[in-house]
Amino acid sequence: MSVVWLIIIGAAAGFLATRFMRIELGLVQTMALGIAGAVIGGLVLRLLIAVTGALAGLVGAVLGAMLLLWLWQVYNRR
Template sequence: MYFIWYIIIGILAGFIASKIMRGGGYGIFINLLIGIVGGVLGGLVFSLLGIATAGILGSLITSVVGAILLLWIVSLFRAPHKTEI
């Protein structure tokens, strides 16, 4: 049962982070991956800072923060988009 919650939280976290960082979603599969990796990254960062979260809402917050960090790190390595006026 917990595995299903991890998937749901991963999808939600990836979706929320992609909306915050880029203004659009990547699709359900990529959002799931971003959310899951973000959850691991967020858990690592929170543990290093001594922050503890509990419950589903705490897991969602941790995953969203980690997913935002992940998307920010990825954006550092991507080529900037050129815009023409």
């Protein structure tokens, strides 16, 4: 089902991209362009999500460590 979905989405993306950029291509070329664009876009999006996820994890870890250090300082003064 994933390959069929990729073809359908890719064909629609190719059609929309050629219309937005006002380029006339044949049906097969439009579908091939859209499918290739869907693959490239999917890989780039997954990469961005992975990087963003890793950075979000780092930010969360730093904030958590800062919170623990603050709590340690507050209760260590007593």
